[in-house]
Amino acid sequence: MMVKEELRKLGLHYVNVDLGVIEVLENISDAQRSQLRDNLLRSGLELLDDGKSILIEKIKNLITEMIHYSEELPKVNYSDHISEKLNYDYTYLANTFSEVKGITIQQYIIINKIERVKELLIYDELTLTEIAYKMHYSSVAHLSHQFKKITGLTPTFYKQLKDKRKRNLEDL
Structure with missing residues (x-):
């Protein structure tokens, strides 16, 4: 409006x-x-009036939608899914994204997946194994490794911090 x-x-x-x-x-x-x-x-x-900026926003929105708002992640790999949804060759999309954002689409996906994992850890409804499965990680170890690489913390330590903050707030 x-x-x-x-x-x-x-x-x-x-x-x-x-x-x-x-x-x-x-x-x-x-x-x-x-x-x-x-x-x-x-x-x-x-x-946004240049084609590259618009395309980058479409890629980012698609990734956010896939990771944060879909119940099921795509069955095909991300590159095929993105290419198919946006109707562009993935190599072109990947090169354009990297040129404009300074990171790869894959790095952007990993960052978003870890943000989603953080949300799921905070909600405390799923175990780490269930989260790894839901987010299509091959193992809990793979998820933990990526989580630590991005956040500097293990998922377990991150969850403990959240629990400790919650207890401290309750004690106020």
């Missing part, structure tokens, strides 16, 4: 405003583009 209002203020007519994509009828002048960018930034939104 906010985006549509900003377009109206600038006298721009849109065909479609969908998640992250706007189609306008007119050619946007540099002044209009600048004004739209400033107005959206004030609202906490960012105007």
Whole structure:
């Protein structure tokens, strides 16, 4: 709604405003583009108008959706899944992502998986073995190794810290 209002203020007519994509009828002048960018930034939104930035956001959103919001991780490997969903060759996607973000898609996936593991540890509903299985790790050892590499802590120690914080809060 906010985006549509900003377009109206600038006298721009849109065909479609969908998640992250706007189609306008007119050619946007540099002044209009600048004004739209400033107005959206004030609202906490960012105007991405170059193809690479848009593609990077799509990759990041797809990874976040896969890892944080899907009940089941894809049965195919991540590279095939990302390539298929975005309809691009994976090598192109990987090279573009690395060039823009400075890390590989695989590193980004691992960071997101570890964030999800941290959430699951805090919820305390699953054992570490169940979390490893849910997150498609080959073993608890593999999960623990990646977790320690990213956070500097073992999953068990991380969970103990959380439990200790919780007890300290209860004692207040």
